[in-house]
Amino acid sequence: MGTIGTIQLSRKRGAGVAASASKRKPGSVGAFVRLWRAYSALASRRRSRLALGELSAEQLKDIGLTEAEARREAAVPFWR
Template identity: 45%
Template sequence: MNGLSDVRLSMKADELQQESAGGHLYARPGAVKPAVRRWNAFWLRLTTRRALLTLTDEQLKDIGLSREQARREVFLPFWKL
């Protein structure tokens, strides 16, 4: 498994843990609405993908990505994991 897949899996695992820790979304008064959560996920993906462009080749190598893999990830649509 390459570094990109590891990053995606760990990000998805974090999202799942946050969902399970909070219980059912509608069971809590004042809970964040699903649309707001999706918007927050959009911004998180956008900023972390843009951060890949600022990494040096050595930093990319540390996380197991080539420059081309990082560029491909940056230009993915925000809704794709």
Template identity: 55%
Template sequence: MNTIDTIHLSPWREIAAREARFGYGLQRPQRNVLSRLWHLYCTLAAKRRSRLALEELSPHLLKDIGLTETEARREAAVPFWR
């Protein structure tokens, strides 16, 4: 018996791995209001952080990703709720 044969996931981890692999189960309607609000906050904060990081990129790096300085500044100026 080798090491691979001895490793077994718990039943709950197997279900979670299967759901993650096939993409279903990611949207859980049974989540409470606070959980949904926290998820919304995290999503908006991540967007804002990426926009602020875009604003700090040098012209050389912006050219690498196919943006002009004007486009990057315009995107960085977008409010967090959009």
């Protein structure tokens, strides 16, 4: 099974969890879910920027960025 298949399976599994959580009292789990989603987004941005900062000049050229642009983006704090 490839990566795409794994991603699709994990989305299907997560859908059942979200559906069962929505049957609870309003606000009981919603705040936690929103907090978790915000954390996940921030962590994803951080990982992406760290990876961007590690690319070589040739790799950056392949994706159409200069070294200065990549270093500038990698230096942006994760909360922005």
